[in-house]
Structures are given as C-alpha cells and as structure tokens.
Amino acid sequence: MVEPVLPTSILPLVMRGVVAKVRGVRIVGPVDLTIDAGGFTVVIGPNGSGKTTLLRLMHGLQRVSAGEAFWNVSDDVARQHQAYVFQTPIMMRRYVVDSIAYPLILRGMARRAAHKQAADWAVRFGLGHALDRPAPVLSGGEKQKLALARALIRRPEVLFLDEPSANLDGSATREIEAILQDAQADGTRIVMATHDMGQARRLANDVVFMVGGLVHETAPVAEFFDAPKTRKARAFVNGDIVE
Amino acid sequence: MSEIFQSLAEAWGLIITLDADLLEVVGLSLQVTLTAVLIASIIGLPLGAWLVVRRFWMRRYVIAVLNALMGLPPVVVGLFVYLMLSRSGPFGVFGLLFTPTAMIIAQVIIITPLIASIAHQTIRDLWAEYHDLLISLNTTRMQRIKALLWDGRRALLTAMLAGFGRAIGEVGAIMIVGGNIDHSTRVLTTAIALETGKGNFAFAMGLGMILIGLAIAVNLTIHILSRTERASIW
Numbered sequence: 001m002v003e004p005v006l007p008t009s010i011l012p013l014v015m016r017g018v019v020a021k022v023r024g025v026r027i028v029g030p031v032d033l034t035i036d037a038g039g040f041t042v043v044i045g046p047n048g049s050g051k052t053t054l055l056r057l058m059h060g061l062q063r064v065s066a067g068e069a070f071w072n073v074s075d076d077v078a079r080q081h082q083a084y085v086f087q088t089p090i091m092m093r094r095y096v097v098d099s100i101a102y103p104l105i106l107r108g109m110a111r112r113a114a115h116k117q118a119a120d121w122a123v124r125f126g127l128g129h130a131l132d133r134p135a136p137v138l139s140g141g142e143k144q145k146l147a148l149a150r151a152l153i154r155r156p157e158v159l160f161l162d163e164p165s166a167n168l169d170g171s172a173t174r175e176i177e178a179i180l181q182d183a184q185a186d187g188t189r190i191v192m193a194t195h196d197m198g199q200a201r202r203l204a205n206d207v208v209f210m211v212g213g214l215v216h217e218t219a220p221v222a223e224f225f226d227a228p229k230t231r232k233a234r235a236f237v238n239g240d241i242v243e
Numbered sequence: 244m245s246e247i248f249q250s251l252a253e254a255w256g257l258i259i260t261l262d263a264d265l266l267e268v269v270g271l272s273l274q275v276t277l278t279a280v281l282i283a284s285i286i287g288l289p290l291g292a293w294l295v296v297r298r299f300w301m302r303r304y305v306i307a308v309l310n311a312l313m314g315l316p317p318v319v320v321g322l323f324v325y326l327m328l329s330r331s332g333p334f335g336v337f338g339l340l341f342t343p344t345a346m347i348i349a350q351v352i353i354i355t356p357l358i359a360s361i362a363h364q365t366i367r368d369l370w371a372e373y374h375d376l377l378i379s380l381n382t383t384r385m386q387r388i389k390a391l392l393w394d395g396r397r398a399l400l401t402a403m404l405a406g407f408g409r410a411i412g413e414v415g416a417i418m419i420v421g422g423n424i425d426h427s428t429r430v431l432t433t434a435i436a437l438e439t440g441k442g443n444f445a446f447a448m449g450l451g452m453i454l455i456g457l458a459i460a461v462n463l464t465i466h467i468l469s470r471t472e473r474a475s476i477w
Binding site: 059060061079080083084086090092093094102103106 | 372373375376378379380381382386390394395
C-alpha cells in the first residue's frame with residue numbers, strides 16, 4: 001500500500017471571506033475561520049444556520065463561491081488526509097467488511113490485507129458480529145459505526161462529522177462518543193456539527209456558533225456555555241429559539 | 244385454430260427428436276446473440292456509467308441521442324453494415340458479409356445504445372446515492388465508474404437482458420447481412436421468416452414457440468444464477 005508520508009501537518013485550515021452560494025443565493029458566509037492543529041471543535045447553531053454547508057466547504061464537497069480556503073499543504077494532499085461522516089450514513093451495496101476495506105483498496109492495498117485490517121477495525125467498533133452482513137441492512141447505530149470505521153481506517157488527520165448521533169439512542173451515542181474520544185487521543189483533529197448541547201460539552205474543546213450562515217461567535221467550550229458573549233449565543237445556550 | 248395446435252405438435256416433435264438442423268439453428272441464434280450482448284455490454288455499461296460521472300456541456304445531447312438510438316430501425320442498420328462490409332465497401336477486404344460475424348456486428352450496433360441508455364438510468368440513481376461518499380473518499384473517475392458498475396451489477400443485468408431480448412428476436416438486420424444461408428447463417432428468426440414465406444405456417448410457428456421458450460429460458464437462468472429476487476437488499 002502507498003502510505004502517504006506527511007512532511008508537515010495539513011493544518012491549519014484558513015478560511016478568509018468564504019462564501020457558499022447555491023443558484024446565486026448565499027447560504028453561508030462570508031466566513032473567516034481558522035482550524036488549528038489539535039483539539040475538538042463543535043459547530044452548533046439552529047437548523048438552517050449553515051453548519052453542514054460550513055463542514056462541506058472545509059472538506060471540499062461544497063464549492064467556494066467567493067473568498068478563499070486553504071490548507072497548510074496543497075488541496076490534493078490535504079484531501080487525502082481527511083474524512084467525512086455524513087448525517088445519514090451512506091451505505092454502499094456491499095458487505096460490512098468490504099465497505100470498511102473500501103477506502104484502503106482505493107489506496108491500492110491488496111484485497112486480503114485490506115480485509116484483514118477492516119475486520120480488526122470492525123471488531124474494535126463493535127461490528128465484529130456483522131462482518132458478513134450486507135451494509136444496507138444494519139441498524140441505524142451500526143450504520144453510523146460502519147461510517148466511522150470507514151472514515152477512520154485511513155487514519156485521517158482531520159475528521160469532519162455532521163451530527164453523527166442525530167438519530168441514535170443513548171447507548172449508541174455513548175459508543176460513538178467513545179470512538180471519537182479514542183480517535184482524538186490518537187491525534188485526529190475533529191470538527192463536528194451537533195444539535196446536542198450535552199454532547200458538545202462532553203467532547204469539545206471549542207465551539208463555533210453559527211446563525212444565518214455566519215459564524216456568530218467562537219469560544220472555548222467552557223467559556224461559551226458559561227459566559228456567552230453575544231445575545232444570540234446566550235439565548236441559544238438557554239434553550240430559547242434563535243432565528 | 245388448427246394451425247396453432249399443429250404448430251405446437253410440430254414444435255414438440257422438433258424438440259423431442261432433437262432435430263439436427265434445429266439444433267444448429269438454435270445454436271447459431273444463441274451464439275450470435277450472446278456474443279453481441281457481451282460485446283455491447285463491454286461497450287455500453289461503462290459508457291452509461293461514464294455519462295453519469297462525467298459532466299461536460301454536450302452530455303445532455305449525447306444522452307438524448309443515445310435514447311433516440313434505442314429505436315434504431317434494424318433494417319437500416321442492416322443496410323448500413325451491408326454497405327460497409329460488401330466487396331466494394333470500406334471493410335470489404337475482410338470478406339465478412341454473409342458470415343455470423345457480420346450478424347454480430349449488426350446486432351452490436353442495434354443493442355449498444357439500448358444497453359448504455361438503461362445502464363445510464365440505473366447508474367444515475369446509484370450515483371445520486373453514492374456521490375458525496377465517493378467524492379469524500381477522493382476517488383478517481385475510473386474508481387467511481389468501477390464502484391458504480393460493481394455495486395449496480397444486479398440492476399445492470401436488466402439492461403443486458405433487455406439487449407438480449409431485442410437481439411434474439413431481431414430479423415431485419417441479420418437477414419440482410421447474414422443472408423439466411425442454410426448451415427451457415429440461418430438463425431431462428433430468419434428461418435421463421437423463410438418458412439412463413441414458403442407457407443409452412445405450422446413449422447414456422449413451431450420455430451417461433453422454440454424462440455420464445457429460448458428467451459424465457461435464458462432470462463430464468465440469469466435470474467436464478469444472479470439470485471435477483473432472493474437477495475432482496477440490493
């Protein structure tokens with residue numbers, strides 16, 4: 001397998017005046033934001049505030065309409081060292097072990113080696129019993145764990161997650177949070193959108209608060225929840241409706 | 244009405260006696276059509292996938308033309324291939340006219356647009372599902388096409404079977420380029436046309452029954468082998 005060697009970190013990611021437009025309508029931006037190495041950032045905000053679009057902009061799934069976003073390395077290199085977990089996990093029509101091995105096979109790893117490694121990851125993520133099952137028939141929590149294993153198996157330097165536990169119950173959420181904490185301990189930089197304020201407090205180091213497609217406030221997590229600077233953030237933390 | 248019963252008896256008689264001429268005709272029908280389906284699939288399936296994955300300004304027009312070509316009149320294709328392969332045509336030196344190869348060429352031209360177009364529609368839906376994931380995994384265009392063709396393989400069988408259905412029952416083009424020569428280029432459809440012309444309706448009808456039976460048998464075999472309905476999840 002071609003194991004890409006990184007001379008330097010792909011971080012920081014610097015965004016300057018980044019705007020995302022869809023059919024001429026601005027949905028996010030202009031955003032000025034820097035994602036430095038190390039830590040766990042949560043992106044929070046009301047529905048439609050642009051959390052998903054912001055993550056997609058960072059990951060390169062959404063075209064930058066104006067402004068600029070650049071990594072510490074070229075985009076081509078940066079793209080190889082990041083992964084994305086979608087809100088609704090995308091299940092390929094394959095067996096679980098094949099699905100987890102797929103990112104490795106894309107990198108040119110031999111099938112047998114990739115499968116062996118995928119099986120190890122599946123066991124670690126509590127999917128050991130489901131290796132030979134078709135991915136589309138898994139339960140919601142299992143699908144999300146598969147998506148996480150598939151995202152982490154390449155050991156990305158940055159992992160984006162879009163509300164990974166939005167449709168999951170408590171125990172499945174706890175398992176996923178444990179996986180994310182392990183990943184962070186292994187040195188993966190995590191940027192996650194979430195609706196769950198408890199989850200944000202449990203996991204994050206810092207908070208990006210969005211309203212109406214703009215970054216309204218950024219702060220370390222304790223500071224944000226205990227002493228939000230802006231009126232809207234205060235309202236949001238108190239559970240009021242913010243528009 | 245009596246002709247129908249007579250033809251059934253005739254067909255049955257041909258089958259149980261394993262008539263040598265009949266076997267030859269059936270064998271050639273299958274050989275020509277299956278070869279044509281194979282070649283057309285090798286061209287049409289990746290073409291369908293490529294048209295999904297690749298965005299270019301002519302794309303919509305190419306797809307529209309492809310859809311239009313699904314209704315290509317076989318007689319015209321036959322005439323075109325005839326002119327290409329005839330002694331004075333550009334490929335005349337190969338001496339392919341009135342051979343099974345010529346029939347295969349004609350059928351490939353007829354069914355490739357059909358297979359590509361159905362494959363395109365199937366793969367377009369799968370691509371909508373996979374798009375974000377495959378972009379996120381930083382796949383090359385080739386890797387995307389491979390993943391879509393592989394994961395959509397069961398649905399793509401339908402495209403191939405549609406191609407088979409059109410080719411096995413086709414008579415206009417292969418009559419022109421094959422010539423319906425006994426023991427050389429006679430297939431079921433051209434034999435039926437000939438026997439009908441001669442007034443042997445029962446015999447022609449018997450051949451027709453065998454043709455229909457053959458098409459059903461091939462479809463069933465493929466469905467059973469690929470477990471289309473049993474593996475309900477994809």
